Amino acid sequence: MLLGDSGVGKTCFLVRFKDGAFLSGTFIATVGIDFRNKIVAVDGVKVKLQIWDTAGQERFRSVTHAYYRDAQDIYIYIYLITGYAFCDTDRAWLTEIHEYAQQDVVIMLLGNKADMNNERVIKQEEGEKLAREYGVPFMETSAKTGVNVELAFLAVAKELKHRAGRQPNEPKFRIHDYIESQKKKTSCCGFL
Numbered sequence: 001m002l003l004g005d006s007g008v009g010k011t012c013f014l015v016r017f018k019d020g021a022f023l024s025g026t027f028i029a030t031v032g033i034d035f036r037n038k039i040v041a042v043d044g045v046k047v048k049l050q051i052w053d054t055a056g057q058e059r060f061r062s063v064t065h066a067y068y069r070d071a072q073d074i075y076i077y078i079y080l081i082t083g084y085a086f087c088d089t090d091r092a093w094l095t096e097i098h099e100y101a102q103q104d105v106v107i108m109l110l111g112n113k114a115d116m117n118n119e120r121v122i123k124q125e126e127g128e129k130l131a132r133e134y135g136v137p138f139m140e141t142s143a144k145t146g147v148n149v150e151l152a153f154l155a156v157a158k159e160l161k162h163r164a165g166r167q168p169n170e171p172k173f174r175i176h177d178y179i180e181s182q183k184k185k186t187s188c189c190g191f192l
């Protein structure tokens with residue numbers, strides 16, 4: 001389930017993953033909730049992801065709440081690196097996800113629009129710090145360039161496959177460690 005304020009790029013993030021395209025131009029806000037499926041191969045096993053795209057606008061918040069308990073596994077909270085400094089809103093979102101979601105869920109924190117480095121307001125280190133505070137994996141992404149989009153969903157798919165049944169000799173999958181080992185880092189001037 002993708003969560004976050006209106007305009008952070010949730011729909012674009014999903015479309016980038018699903019269709020490999022970037023929706024530029026006029027911004028059309030999501031109304032209520034929408035979902036798309038995609039099947040990905042993880043270590044030779046097909047995993048079907050059903051990804052729910054929620055509306056970020058405040059007036060749809062009650063709709064989003066109604067779906068929290070149904071979205072069983074993974075919550076991806078997206079903020080904007082160009083938006084505004086971290087504030088109570090972001091903490092309120094993360095705390096709320098913990099409260100509304102079922103136990104044993106994975107929450108991931110993503111800083112989107114990393115391609116807009118020139119207009120950056122939130123430093124990468126600040127995102128890392130917030131993620132540490134909540135004990136969640138973190139990375140910066142761009143729906144425009146595609147950076148780390150595939151990785152975020154692949155990590156989700158791996159987590160789900162692992163939950164569905166681990167082979168006897170298979171080591172425990174740690175989504176946090178996996179993301180840290182795979183993610184592309186951004187620098188002050190763009191992606192390394």
Ligand SMILES: Nc1nc2c(ncn2[C@@H]2O[C@H](COP(=O)(O)OP(=O)(O)OP(=O)(O)O)[C@@H](O)[C@H]2O)c(=O)[nH]1
Pocket residue numbers: 004005006007008009010011012013023024025026027028029030031054055056057112113114115116141142143144145
């Ligand atoms: N430069 C840049 N623009 C982006 C990126 N992701 C989204 N956008 C733009 O940001 C605007 C909002 O994107 P959406 O994906 O519709 O935002 P949303 O979070 O789904 O918004 P709601 O549906 O209202 O919750 C659009 O104009 C996109 O083109 C990105 O990674 N980089």
